[in-house]
Amino acid sequence: MLKCIIIDDEPLARSLMREMLEPLEMVQIVDECANGFEGLKSVQTHQPDLIFLDVQMPKINGFEMLELIENPPSVIFVTAFDEYAVQAFDVNAIDYLLKPIEPSRLEKAIAKVQQGKSNPKQSGDAPHIMLPEQTQRVVVKEQGEIKIIPLDKILFLEAADDYVKVHTKEKYYLKYQTMARFEQQLPAQQFVRIHRSYIVNVSFVNKIELLEKEQYTVLLNNGQNVPVSKSGYAKLKTFLGI
Amino acid sequence: MTVVFSIVVLAILEISLLVYMGFADWKFTSMLMVQANVVLYALYVASTQSNFSLLKSNSVIPVVARQLIFALLYTFILIWIWEFLYRDKIQVRIPGSTFYLILFISWILLSALGIVHLLISCIIEQEQRILLENGVQELKNEAELFKLRQQLHPHFLFNSLNSINALIGADPKLARTMLMKLSAFLRQTIRKEDSRLVALSAELEELDLYLDIEKVRFGDRLVILKDIPADLEGKEIPPFLLQPLVENAIKFGLYDTLGEVVIAITLRAEDHFYKFEISNPFDRNSVAPKGTGFGLSGVSRRLYLLYARNDLLQLAKSPGKSNNDIDIYIATLLIPIEKNTQN
Numbered sequence: 281m282l283k284c285i286i287i288d289d290e291p292l293a294r295s296l297m298r299e300m301l302e303p304l305e306m307v308q309i310v311d312e313c314a315n316g317f318e319g320l321k322s323v324q325t326h327q328p329d330l331i332f333l334d335v336q337m338p339k340i341n342g343f344e345m346l347e348l349i350e351n352p353p354s355v356i357f358v359t360a361f362d363e364y365a366v367q368a369f370d371v372n373a374i375d376y377l378l379k380p381i382e383p384s385r386l387e388k389a390i391a392k393v394q395q396g397k398s399n400p401k402q403s404g405d406a407p408h409i410m411l412p413e414q415t416q417r418v419v420v421k422e423q424g425e426i427k428i429i430p431l432d433k434i435l436f437l438e439a440a441d442d443y444v445k446v447h448t449k450e451k452y453y454l455k456y457q458t459m460a461r462f463e464q465q466l467p468a469q470q471f472v473r474i475h476r477s478y479i480v481n482v483s484f485v486n487k488i489e490l491l492e493k494e495q496y497t498v499l500l501n502n503g504q505n506v507p508v509s510k511s512g513y514a515k516l517k518t519f520l521g522i
Numbered sequence: 523m524t525v526v527f528s529i530v531v532l533a534i535l536e537i538s539l540l541v542y543m544g545f546a547d548w549k550f551t552s553m554l555m556v557q558a559n560v561v562l563y564a565l566y567v568a569s570t571q572s573n574f575s576l577l578k579s580n581s582v583i584p585v586v587a588r589q590l591i592f593a594l595l596y597t598f599i600l601i602w603i604w605e606f607l608y609r610d611k612i613q614v615r616i617p618g619s620t621f622y623l624i625l626f627i628s629w630i631l632l633s634a635l636g637i638v639h640l641l642i643s644c645i646i647e648q649e650q651r652i653l654l655e656n657g658v659q660e661l662k663n664e665a666e667l668f669k670l671r672q673q674l675h676p677h678f679l680f681n682s683l684n685s686i687n688a689l690i691g692a693d694p695k696l697a698r699t700m701l702m703k704l705s706a707f708l709r710q711t712i713r714k715e716d717s718r719l720v721a722l723s724a725e726l727e728e729l730d731l732y733l734d735i736e737k738v739r740f741g742d743r744l745v746i747l748k749d750i751p752a753d754l755e756g757k758e759i760p761p762f763l764l765q766p767l768v769e770n771a772i773k774f775g776l777y778d779t780l781g782e783v784v785i786a787i788t789l790r791a792e793d794h795f796y797k798f799e800i801s802n803p804f805d806r807n808s809v810a811p812k813g814t815g816f817g818l819s820g821v822s823r824r825l826y827l828l829y830a831r832n833d834l835l836q837l838a839k840s841p842g843k844s845n846n847d848i849d850i851y852i853a854t855l856l857i858p859i860e861k862n863t864q865n
Contacts, residue, residue, distance in 0.1 A: 289776070290681065291741045296688035315780055336677075338780050339808070360680035379684035428808060 282393060285311045285326060287319040287342070288334040288358065293379065297332055297358070300386055307390060314338075316345035317426055324424075328353050330374075330393050335359045340426060344419040346371060348426065350456045354393045418446055420453040427453060431470065435484050436506050437462055439477035449502055472519050474498065474512030482519060589640060593633040597625055678735075678769075679708070685739050700738050707731040711765075719758040719860070722796070726750065729765055729787075736772055740783075744776070749788040759796060759857045760828055763821055767800050767853055770817030775802035779848060791859070798855040804839075806847045818853065829858060 284307050286297045294312050301307050310326045313319040315338045323331065333355055335342040342359075346352055355371070360379045374396065375389035418429045429448060438445040438452075439459045445452040463473050473479045486499045488508065496508040498516070508516060682704050689697035710728045714720070733746050768787065775783040783803060790797045818835070825834040836854040 289743075290685065290739050292685040292688040292692075292739065293681070295692065296684065299688070299691055317780065336777065338777050339805075360684065361677045379680050380687040381684075 282307045282330050282390070283310050283326060283328040284308065284330040284332065285313060285319065285322050285328045286332045287313045287316070287322075287337070287345070288332070289314050289337045290334075293334070293358075297381075300381065300383060304387070304390065306394060316340040316342065319345050320348055320421070320426065321424070323349055323353065330354045330356065330390075332356050332358050340419050340428065343371060347455075347457065348419060348421045354396060356389050356393070418455070420446060420455045422453055429453065431466065431481070432483070434481050435500055435502065435504065436481060437471075437479040447504075472512075472516055474516050475507050475509045478506050478508075478512075480506055480516075482516075485516075485520075488513070488516065585640070586637060589636045590633050593636050594629050597628040597632055675711075679704075681739060682735050685735075689738075696738070700735060703731050703734050707735065714761055718760065720761045721754075722757040722759050723754045725759060725761065725764050726754070729768060732765060732768070740776060743781070743783055744772070745782060745784045747784060747786040749786070751789065751791065757791070757796070758860075760824075762824060763855060763857065764798065766817045766821050767798070767855060770821075771800045771802035771851070771853065773817075774804060774851065778804045778808050781848075794859055795856040796859060798857070799852060800855070801850050801852040803842065803848045804851045806849045821855070825855075834858075 284301070286294050286301075286309060288294045288297065291314070294314075298309055298312065301309055307330070310328055311322045313322050317339065319331070319333070322328075331353055333342040333346070335357060336359070337345075342357065346355060355373045357373050357376045358379060358381065359376075374392050377385055377389060416431055418431070418434065420427050420429060429446060433448050435447045435449065437459070438447060440454070442456060443454045444457055444459060444462060446455055459473070459477070459479065462479060463471070466479065470481060470483060471479050472482055480498060480500075484500045484502070486501050489497050489499055489505075491497050494510065496513045498506045498508055500506065682700070686697050686700050686704070689700060707728060710724075710731070737744050737746065768785070771785050772783070775785060784801075786799070786801045788799045818837070822832070822835045826832060834856045836856075838852045838854070840850045840852060842848040842850050
């Protein structure tokens with residue numbers, strides 16, 4: 281039995297999905313959600329095996345919601361127009377269904393999930409999320425609350441084990457994501473990786489200080505210091521044109 | 523390439539002719555001929571090819587005639603150089619009658635060569651033209667397709683079809699109504715020509731179809747408040763302005779907030795303008811995801827093309843009533859009333 285959640289902002293789309301899933305014995309619908317916020321909460325409470333996820337939704341889209349889940353369940357994207365297909369396969373979605381959904385396609389997709397379930401090698405790893413498109417905001421979660429941080433509020437990012445600290449003027453937020461992923465996602469004309477553990481927003485860089493021989497640090501507008509590695513210093517120098 | 527090739531062939535032909543006729547030793551003549559040929563033939567080609575193309579002229583005869591005349595001139599100059607400029611260095615002078623014979627043979631040879639050259643360049647030109655035409659056609663097709671895709675609103679279309687699919691089970695009557703509305707809306711958008719002015723009432727009807735479908739799709743979340751005067755007889759506005767603005771407001775409102783989305787649309791006929799106001803809620807703190815605002819830029823570009831003015835679309839934000847983070851975004855569209863449409 282697969283526990284599943286339907287996440288779609290259109291009520292009729294949800295009821296159609298329910299109607300199509302109910303006759304199938306191998307799935308059990310545990311919840312329906314109208315947006316990514318509800319979706320995230322529901323995934324945490326119900327721990328489903330599978331989610332049917334719409335892409336275009338209020339506030340945060342399906343991909344952004346998925347980013348906030350640490351051990352995401354299997355995902356089947358359900359959307360109306362296929363401009364997101366490439367992205368969906370980058371996030372290791374089980375399948376990608378187009379509305380209106382053909383019942384046989386839906387059954388096939390669910391069969392794929394079941395195969396994945398019976399074969400731990402396939403489902404063992406958490407989906408590796410790779411958005412090729414660059415973002416204009418970072419979505420984070422803080423005590424169950426979802427925060428959307430615009431890029432120009434971010435001072436710098438700092439690696440912290442499996443997480444990344446997203447520093448803003450007021451405080452920092454933790455996000456379960458890799459530095460490499462951030463580096464790829466953030467616009468290169470604004471964010472520079474200056475250290476193995478640091479990415480800095482260059483618009484906040486005040487000056488580069490010499491600490492000791494060949495040891496530099498970046499001083500930000502708000503007075504914070506961020507370490508710079510040797511190669512990071514070279515990168516920053518070419519970036520700033522000095 | 524063809525020019526160089528022609529020069530070489532021509533030079534070899536002329537030299538062999540002269541040597542065969544016994545007028546000169548071939549080494550000296552070759553040197554002389556090659557020198558003269560390069561300069562003159564280049565001039566000759568430049569003067570004929572740039573202006574005379576078989577494809578561009580209506581008749582072949584004047585082109586060929588010109589080719590013959592140029593060939594004659596060229597031959598004459600060449601022989602003249604040979605005869606008079608270098609006469610001391612050549613052992614054997616050409617007797618009078620032979621001079622004209624050489625002139626004649628050279629002329630025939632050169633003309634033939636020139637016409638062959640003309641034909642080759644004609645074929646090349648034709649091929650290039652076909653390639654170019656294919657390219658232009660391709661671009662045109664692409665633009666056409668893009669326009670069609672825009673008219674079809676794929677995202678809207680497939681979501682609506684999906685909603686209808688859901689309604690077929692739950693509420694067949696509503697499903698039927700919605701299908702009719704969707705058909706009517708699509709027919710109107712596809713049929714709509716990019717004409718200067720269309721009836722305002724028709725534009726508003728189309729807008730109603732669109733709004734009705736969206737209301738079914740989003741259910742209670744979407745609330746539309748309309749304040750539009752009843753008397754619209756004979757009034758006209760340019761197409762493709764109103765619906766994109768409303769579509770933008772709905773998208774912006776729906777995807778930027780979580781709760782109920784109130785879209786208010788008002789229309790007032792002022793002294794010189796039709797004034798549309800379209801408002802939608804938005805989150806004060808939000809960062810718009812990619813893609814929003816396209817509708818707005820499209821509308822203002824269109825307004826600029828129509829009226830050469832940048833002030834006909836005004837955007838404003840005003841604080842919302844409640845003290846949460848929801849503010850109101852207002853787009854004001856001014857459409858100048860044209861004199862011939864006034865009563």
